[in-house]
Amino acid sequence: GAVVSQHPSRVICKSGTSVKIECRSLDFQATTMFWYRQFPKQSLMLMATSNEGSKATYEQGVEKDKFLINHASLTLSTLTVTSAHPEDSSFYICSANQGGTGELFFGEGSRLTVL
Amino acid sequence: GENVEQHPSTLSVQEGDSAVIKCTYSDSASNYFPWYKQELGKGPQLIIDIRSNVGEKKDQRIAVTLNKTAKHFSLHITETQPEDSAVYFCAASWGGKLIFGQGTELSVKP
Numbered sequence: 001g002a003v004v005s006q007h008p009s010r011v012i013c014k015s016g017t018s019v020k021i022e023c024r025s026l027d028f029q030a031t032t033m034f035w036y037r038q039f040p041k042q043s044l045m046l047m048a049t050s051n052e053g054s055k056a057t058y059e060q061g062v063e064k065d066k067f068l069i070n071h072a073s074l075t076l077s078t079l080t081v082t083s084a085h086p087e088d089s090s091f092y093i094c095s096a097n098q099g100g101t102g103e104l105f106f107g108e109g110s111r112l113t114v115l
Numbered sequence: 116g117e118n119v120e121q122h123p124s125t126l127s128v129q130e131g132d133s134a135v136i137k138c139t140y141s142d143s144a145s146n147y148f149p150w151y152k153q154e155l156g157k158g159p160q161l162i163i164d165i166r167s168n169v170g171e172k173k174d175q176r177i178a179v180t181l182n183k184t185a186k187h188f189s190l191h192i193t194e195t196q197p198e199d200s201a202v203y204f205c206a207a208s209w210g211g212k213l214i215f216g217q218g219t220e221l222s223v224k225p
Contacts, residue, residue, distance in 0.1 A: 044159070
């Protein structure tokens with residue numbers, strides 16, 4: 001299947017700092033990527049839809065100024081958690097839609113720990 | 116919006132037995148229903164999917180059934196093995212997005 005790569009896989013930062021997570025589609029072009037957040041033993045909650053060349057679409061309750069999304073190319077989307085706080089500690093997962101099939105392929109996730 | 120309910124939340128079976136996980140969805144416009152397997156500390160991996168024009172799909176030990184009238188779909192795993200132990204998520208498409216169920220933690224005991 002298609003490959004989606006996320007980096008970094010783990011990151012620890014101090015409260016108040018910003019953290020950037022990258023999501024890359026390695027063998028296909030993705031005009032749309034999705035960012036999910038997953039707390040321990042919970043389901044995946046969609047945060048935002050990242051659209052190549054345009055602004056991201058955020059789900060209700062997700063602060064767009066805190067979670068900055070940039071989709072600068074057809075193979076790369078980035079999520080920046082700004083002024084991180086301990087409550088932002090979570091597993092962040094990106095996914096990409098390969099073509100028009102509707103199939104969604106996920107990255108391996110990035111575990112953020114904010115001290 | 117779309118709501119997906121998944122049951123059971125935990126499931127424990129003996130190796131070799133079958134496991135069934137069920138999901139219901141609310142929006143009849145949904146037409147794509149994938150199932151994902153997530154191992155600890157990793158991202159979800161697509162294991163099988165079904166579209167609304169098909170009632171059943173099988174891939175070796177894994178099968179999915181869809182009842183559009185009742186708006187529910189199920190994952191069936193036969194001849195379970197310890198390596199099947201993981202968290203399984205169902206999902207339903209809605210407005211170009213995927214809405215996930217709550218997850219089922221499957222434990223296969225040797």
